[in-house]
Amino acid sequence: MFNLSSLVQKAQSFIDPTQALNISASDRNPAKSTLFRHQFRLPDSQTPLQEITAELTITPPVAYSPNATQGEKDKDRDRGYHYAGKLHLSESYLCFSTQPTSFLQTASTSTSSGFTGQTHGAGPGGNGFTLPLCAIRRVERLHSQSYQFALSITTWNGLSNHTNHESSKVPILQQKITIQLAGTRQACERFCDGLKKGLKSGVGEVGKLKRVVSECYSEYLLQGEGRKENRSKMRLWGEYLRDYGRNVTLIRQPTFHKLIRVGLPNRLRGEIWEQTSGSLFLRLESPTLYADTLAKFEGRDSLAIDEIEKDLNRSLPEYPGFQSEEGIGRLRRVLTAYSWINEEVGYCQAMNIVVAALLIYMSESQAFFLLSTLCDRLLPGYYSTTMYGTLLDQRVFESLVEKTMPILWDHLVKSDVQLSVVSLPWFLSLYINSMPLVFAFRVLDVFFLEGPKVLFQVGLAILRINGEELLDAPDDGAFISVLKSYFSKLDESAHPKSENAKLRAVTRFQELMVVAFKEFAGITQSSITEQRMKHKDNVLNSIESFAKRTSIRNLGPDSKRLSVDELGALYDRFYTVLYERQQRSQIILEETERRAKASRARATEVVNGLAENQIIEKGRVGLGPSPTLMDYDGFREFLAGIARWAITDSPSPPEKENAADRQNHSYFGNSVRRRETSLSPWGYGNPEPANHEFMQRLFQRWDVDMNSALTLQNVVTGLAHIKGKDNIMGSITYFFELYDDDGDGKVDREGILRISEALLFLSRRGLEGSLTPSSSMTGLSEYEAGNGGQLDPLQGSTNERFLSSVSAFIRRCFEYADPDHPQNQEDDASATNGHADSNAFGIGEDSDDEDEDLLDLGTEASPKKNKNFTGLGGGPPASGGPDSKSLGQRSASKAQSEAANAALDPSKPLHITLPTFRMVVLADELLEQFFESSFPASFRISDKMTTPGPSSSGSSLTTFSNIGFGRQNPPQNGIVSAGAAGGVVPPSKGLRGVLDNIVTDGMRVAAEVKRRMDEAQKEMEKNAVNKPDEDEDEDEAYDNPRTPGGERRSNVRSEDRDLLEGADAEAMSMRGQEGVVSEIKGNTLSPTAAIDAGRSRSVSGASQKIVEFEQ
Amino acid sequence: MAEATAPKPSSSVKLVLLGEAASSLVLRFVNNDFQENKEPTIGAAFLTQKCNLPTRTIKFEIWDTAGQERFASLAPMYYRNAQSALVVYDLTKPTSLIKAKHWVAELQRQASPGIVIALVGNKLDLTNETSGSSNAIGEDGDEAAEPEDDGDARKVSTAEAKTYAEEEGLLFFETSAKNGTNVTEVFTAIANAIPETSLKGARGPGATQSNANRAEDQSRVNLTGPRDNASKEGCAC
């Protein structure tokens, strides 16, 4: 595993410059462009355009001599250093490294198929350079016998505008490198063409470059303007920078790596940090971003700013620079600016310490970009709101300790010592407040060049060096104090008693560095990545379970009405929906882009190397800020997961998507399967949610903050009010309020119709709770088994009964409604009288009788009923006779019928109040049960319904498509295509089937409402006019159940016919409910229609008819 | 109180500190020191301090945790196995008590059963109440402080916090780390509240030390910053 050293040159054998890691799913297979950027520490804007094997030759610079002969030039090339490696070209950079990359050259930018895992993107390791194209002054193609393609590159280095050629005492040294390309002629030509293009577009950037490097001390150091330090370290660096380039033009060679290990001179520290970490390239990309950000957000407030303010005085308090207002101001500005450009991270304690340390050696702008590089790449997830990166790396560190120092690890476990209490600050604040600053900076020097693995190596070395003493430490206290005293003696000799003076001179810190990088050379970016992948899930899970606990606890008093299990399940469901929706929209977005791209020219392919995989896991709670708001579509999906009425009956046909995908086979090859399955907006295998007005009302009701979005709190409160209401009155009130739009305690005619629609919508898959225990349970089990076969007769009857109940509900609502206008005072009075006469308390009893009747009728009728329906064709929509009968009984009072008559008159607006609504509901046992148990129970929070998780939802999709809600299934086994086990009305063929389809789209309600109105009016008309004889004709018509709809309708009054035709037509085409409902109100409720229709029927006749009809 | 004349039984008690303005409280308890610009706690800090009770010596192993909200998910690492907890809020910040309540709830559900929890409102010196200690723990100290009047920075009334503490069965104190009000009282009360039966890990008899050499023992383990070993009285009991 730790065999990297065999792969690279000896000079760098113990260097595995590493990269940051994103712990996304893509980590095992990172995109090539990501690896490329990490390898060369380039901004995200860069993608690998070209790469070619090449040999780099570096000659010590010579005084510029344009007249050098070809022979001299060749000789130059023979001198100097030669490195074999790969030359890469991106949009604005030319990069060379001897370090093998992790990606195959053949891999395309956005895919990871070519991931070799070697260095996992490494870092600016190996020997080579990362050269902005704008820093190249000239490229010459050399023609010589030995090299087909050799490029001589001259940089701006040495020709900067700081120097006047004539007057400068220092000889003008020109930086020149030679690169020989190795490849086919064609490949070399292609590379050179690309380079030419890049150079052209880089010309405009030269000014920017000069401005940026002017902040680098090296510019002044070499121009003799800076004070030269006499120390040998500075001299060595000065020579190196002179010979091999400085800042952007710096070429990494073995000496460079060594010099860094030895420690940077203070003056150069800042610029080498930004060069090796790559933050220099970020700054080059947008030199004014820091100042712009500060200007843009000046005067604005944020939580992060409050948090920053609290810590400003508490950053490196022992360092005098940060006790002054000036120093604190610098710190404030850098932290604040960063909190604005990365609001997800904002500010995390420890950033103050790190930035304070950076500011000792850097300008504010430099520190700002370096902080950005730290957060995004070097310390991924460390400072995030969940700090998952910190926790993960602690876990990784522990596992590395266990691996490399098993005895010590055993001791820690046995004595229950919490390692992270010491090691966590090492990582989080980069050793800055753990060891004396001078030494912490030395660690940082290497860290920025070699990457995060350095933190691990140093940490392991600390434990290794102190191993003996730590083994004697019995508890946390002793453990910590051993380390503390070690850190305080880092400057002392590591071998104070040695005879050997040289050995005696070795400090403990030097020893630490040697142990870290020699003994733990095997700790590479790859091995760390591997460990991170291994522990990632555990860490995220524990963060998420903590977040869940906290979040549930904070849900407020309403949540107490739900059980802890229910809250947990709600939490999961809520965030699963949000998370999955985000994933899906991401995938769909990518797919769209992919398609768009595929249809565009190939040439643009590179533009969006899009780090798609990096985003893929975003939204996971453990990773930090994730969506917390659920929009209406999310809410629908959420409901579909907990309530089966919220699943649509007419899912959009999947064929379309498949077809679309099939067309794209050629583009996407193997990936098609995945795409195909994920393209549905509701996710593969998830049931498509319904979109009923009731759901919109529920959403609005729950959206108490009027955000058009729900928080978990909203959802919990909303559900707590439905499920947590043990009393039926609460449920009824809740429902009523849903439809009392203006909150005036009244629901008008429209509202009554909508309520009844909602009741049918909610019950169309059967009722839950304990209605008729056997039936509802059967319905459920069939439903869950996806049993599209036979319909339980009992179930059918319950459903039919509910239908009747709803129709009775409408009728009663109108019967007992109050008129709206004062001029109807009289009517109002008489209605109230009617109320009193018929005895409000008696209604319950009435309905009891009625239900008994119903039950009898139901059991009698149902065995044959379905068969009848099957062959029925155009029979009247449903049975409702018993209600009519009881209505007849009850509506005998004249006063009452007058009141009801008035109620039906659309010219006289009416409404029901909550007491009326309550009374009407309680008048019907089924409705009562609905509100008491089945409505609250229809929200199944903790017991699985369709198990909406992606894992098991595949089967539920099958179930739904098999059930074929909203479609016409052919009859099975010659009986009835009952399909909708648990449905109110089984779909079957003929008009009945058509009607069922109507119902599924809300049309059934309209038809039902219409029919009820029709009946009610007839009843009343009958009472008023009382012409029993005409019943006989009607009976005949009804007696012929097989009469097709059209003929059947010939017996209906013309107004009604129009209506029915209208309804049918709409059912077939528009499927809109609004139109029909209003039509009903317009036509059916007109007084003439009521009178005409009413004349034709009698009470007894009506109920009898039904029985006959059902036989 | 009673000086340790004969070896008393000594036992370790793990105590976790959660909430805001917590480190200063420990620093006062352990080193009898106060620092205006105390560095934020990164992750957690570990300190020890002894507390002499008449019948025994309690050695507190104190885990001081970071106060920023995002560090909260690290807390379970530290309150694991804790026998006692000190939940500190800043009584000049109204949101602070709310956060403290969350911690109490978290501890009650997730920490070891029977954990002794003390709720402490710190920064009492910023209120303009005259005598520090009497009104903080007085049994009838239900006077609701008026945050409005003259320069009083108090934002959380004693009554509100105290009522809450009583409901939840918590010890309750208001302290000042700055001037030392009530600080040792908090720790003594916790020590007394730890049930005898749950005490274990006695470091052997005669482990009691004089105050002078105790201080050295205390501060050396604070990893997060060099502290001078102010040799002061640690625990007044």
Ligand SMILES: Nc1nc2c(ncn2[C@@H]2O[C@H](COP(=O)(O)OP(=O)(O)OP(=O)(O)O)[C@@H](O)[C@H]2O)c(=O)[nH]1
């Ligand atoms: N006036 C006053 N200030 C206090 C008191 N206790 C703490 N402070 C101040 O409050 C600030 C925060 O105190 P800390 O004790 O470090 O708070 P903390 O909870 O440890 O902070 P973190 O480690 O960041 O979580 C410091 O500036 C202290 O000076 C007190 O009793 N009175």
Ligand SMILES: [Mg+2]
């Ligand atoms: Mg602290």
